[in-house]
Amino acid sequence: MSSGANMHITIRLQFAKNVVSFSDIATAIGQAGGDIVGIDVISSSKTHTVRDITVSVLDSKHADVVVDTLRKTTGVKVIHVSDRTFLMHIGGKIEVKSKIPIKTRDDLARVYTPGVARICTAIAEDPTKAYSLTIKRNTVAVISDGTAVLGLGDIGPYAAMPVMEGKAMLFKQLAGVDAFPICLDTKDTEEIVQIVKAIAPAFGGINLEDIAAPRCFEIEERLKQELDIPVFHDDQHGTAVVLLAGLLNALKIVDKKIEDIKVVLTGIGAAGIACTKILLAAGVKNIIGVDRQGAIHRGVQYDNPYWNEYANMTNPENISGTLSDVIAGADVFIGVSAPGILTVEDVKKMAKDPIVFAMANPVPEIDPELAEPYVRVMATGRSDYPNQINNVLCFPGIFRGALDCRAIEINEEMKLAAAEAIASVVTEEELSETYIIPSVFNNKVAERVREAVMKAAYKTGVARKDDMMFR
Ligand SMILES: NC(=O)C1=CN([C@@H]2O[C@H](COP(=O)(O)OP(=O)(O)OC[C@H]3O[C@@H](n4cnc5c(N)ncnc54)[C@H](O)[C@@H]3O)[C@@H](O)[C@H]2O)C=CC1
Ligand SMILES: CC(=O)C(=O)O
Ligand SMILES: [Mg+2]
Numbered sequence: 001m002s003s004g005a006n007m008h009i010t011i012r013l014q015f016a017k018n019v020v021s022f023s024d025i026a027t028a029i030g031q032a033g034g035d036i037v038g039i040d041v042i043s044s045s046k047t048h049t050v051r052d053i054t055v056s057v058l059d060s061k062h063a064d065v066v067v068d069t070l071r072k073t074t075g076v077k078v079i080h081v082s083d084r085t086f087l088m089h090i091g092g093k094i095e096v097k098s099k100i101p102i103k104t105r106d107d108l109a110r111v112y113t114p115g116v117a118r119i120c121t122a123i124a125e126d127p128t129k130a131y132s133l134t135i136k137r138n139t140v141a142v143i144s145d146g147t148a149v150l151g152l153g154d155i156g157p158y159a160a161m162p163v164m165e166g167k168a169m170l171f172k173q174l175a176g177v178d179a180f181p182i183c184l185d186t187k188d189t190e191e192i193v194q195i196v197k198a199i200a201p202a203f204g205g206i207n208l209e210d211i212a213a214p215r216c217f218e219i220e221e222r223l224k225q226e227l228d229i230p231v232f233h234d235d236q237h238g239t240a241v242v243l244l245a246g247l248l249n250a251l252k253i254v255d256k257k258i259e260d261i262k263v264v265l266t267g268i269g270a271a272g273i274a275c276t277k278i279l280l281a282a283g284v285k286n287i288i289g290v291d292r293q294g295a296i297h298r299g300v301q302y303d304n305p306y307w308n309e310y311a312n313m314t315n316p317e318n319i320s321g322t323l324s325d326v327i328a329g330a331d332v333f334i335g336v337s338a339p340g341i342l343t344v345e346d347v348k349k350m351a352k353d354p355i356v357f358a359m360a361n362p363v364p365e366i367d368p369e370l371a372e373p374y375v376r377v378m379a380t381g382r383s384d385y386p387n388q389i390n391n392v393l394c395f396p397g398i399f400r401g402a403l404d405c406r407a408i409e410i411n412e413e414m415k416l417a418a419a420e421a422i423a424s425v426v427t428e429e430e431l432s433e434t435y436i437i438p439s440v441f442n443n444k445v446a447e448r449v450r451e452a453v454m455k456a457a458y459k460t461g462v463a464r465k466d467d468m469m470f471r
Contacts (some may be wrong), residue, residue: 008037009063010054011070012079017047019075029055032069033062050079093165094172094181130201131406140179140205140399142167143196145187148212148235148270150361151338157183160210167209167234167395175396175446177403179207189215193222200227204403207395208233213269214306230402230410236274238391239359241398241415242437243275243334244282245422246357246389249436250377254353256331262351263287264330266323266365267337268296268310275334276314278419281412288315288326291337295319295326324349331355335365342366347374359389377433386434393422393440397449405454405463405470413456421445421452 015025029036038054057063063081071078102108109115123129131137146160147153164181171179182199184192196206196219206229208220216233223231232238251258263284265272268291276287289296289310296302297320298311319326327333327346332355335342342365347354353376358364364380372378379387398418402410425438425445438445457463458470 007059007063008054008056008084009066010038010052010082010084011067012042012050012052012081013070014048014050014077014079016075017049020073022049022051025053025070025073025076028069028073029053029066032066033058034066054084089162093162094168131204134202135178136202136204137403137406138176138178139203140171140177140207140403141196141199141203142171142179142181142207142209143184143192143211144182144209145184145192145211147187147210147215149210151363154212157185164209167207167392170392170440171207171396171399174392174440175400175450177396177399187215189218189222192219193226196223197226200229203229204406205230205232205399207399208235210235211270213273214304216270217273217306224409228408230399230407232395232398232402232410233270233274234391234395235270237410237415238394238398239271239336240274240278241394241419242389242391242422243357243359244278244416244419245393246379246387246437247279247332247355248282248419248423249426249431250332250355250357250379252431253433253436254331254355254376256353258283259285261286261331262329263332263334264290264323264327265334265336266290266341267335267360268307269336271336271359272334273306273310275336276310278415280313281416282419286316288319288330290323290326294322333357333365335360337365339363340365340367342371344370344374347371350375353377357389361390377436379436383440387436388440389437390440393437393445394418394449397421397446398453400446401450401453402457404450404465405457405467406465407457407462408464409462410453411456411460411462413460414453414462417452417456418449421448424448 026036034055034057036053037056040052042050042052055066057066067078067081070076102111119133123133142164144160144164146155146157149155149160149163160183161181164183168179168181171177184195220231220233265276268289276289279287296307296311297315297318302308324346328349329351331351335358337360339360355377356371356375357379358366359381361381368378368380368385379389381390382388398410422445425442425448454470
């Protein structure tokens, strides 16, 4: 399965009308396995036509095959090839906009010096005024060190930026939050902690993103203790919240109780450990974690201290072995690990009505099309298949709620409330094997999460803003 399903390329080509017809060109593209999804006529003369042909291909290698085929077709000249996804990223995806235009000298004197000095003085006298007189009440820093970018691994801070810009777009579109992508050129825990603390005054919250385990745990813990604004590692908690929402609904379909199921989870990193903890808190009793070396179990001294702790809280029968060994009889598979590690043979060994959540991005643990005939409920982290279990359903709404009540933290109660809120968007009538989780575009999600999170924040005493509605 490719990372670029739905990859489209647009090929601008010129062809000599008396040498080759458009139907010859379409046949050549079809024979190369491409699927024409759009045609635009750019110009036409008596002898030549220039057209933009948009073709759906599997991946970049396949794109090369299609283009080479056209280059070899007599009478055809390929002028250029563009990829819609690359075009969308030219110059980056976000910008800063002013709320007020500066049209006159008077405006200038108020937004900037000298007028602004009175505002600065007011905040210096009472720093809480930063919430009413600066962007702080609506801002989140999306911080990454580029070490666990999606499932691409340690690709560095420059390469991490497009993901962080994408997260910022989603924060804004789905919840009106102004998020800033900040990729740090350091992997040093202490340095990351100090940098985030130093930039915190401008922000109402900190969203840690794509920082690899186990370093991410210490960074988050330290920042939670040392800052008075919410700090939330999205890959841990956002993923866990959405996973729980999806599982609660999937279990209704297969009519199984959460305390009776056997869960096998692969990838005992940031997402995997947090998903495990939320499932244990929700009542799962039998959960077996599998990483590269096989099932995590007691009796082994792991170098990773979080795995020793993990072995103590999971795997009640202390089973060892590979994924293929431990998957037998499992009701649920959860993958937050690597592409293609679950086979159809593994799925066939699962209990009746298997639930498979293959959530690695961009390429899941099993191709949904291969798994589908053998599973009852199939979900991935991707938007091009049904049941997208992705933290994007959580982070905009959870931060919206936390910012609106000026929460000092995002605690367990707020996360559970968010999971229940997401699950509740799918009504009993709507619930089906291919609709266990609402779409990212369902505009009820962020609002419902916000309300539930605010309620939980007031209930647990972490909200700082006085709000009659929630008293
Ligand atoms: N759908 C969603 O919302 C989300 C999906 N993810 C995906 O989950 C994956 C892991 O992300 P993080 O936890 O942030 O990374 P991480 O680097 O913290 O953890 C990854 C873990 O997977 C393990 N792993 C790698 N290859 C494996 C294999 N062949 N078999 C078993 N375990 C293996 C690693 O050893 C590591 O412990 C990525 O593909 C990421 O895209 C992560 C967060 C959200
Ligand atoms: C969705 C996401 O945050 C990830 O795959 O890392
Ligand atoms: Mg992530």
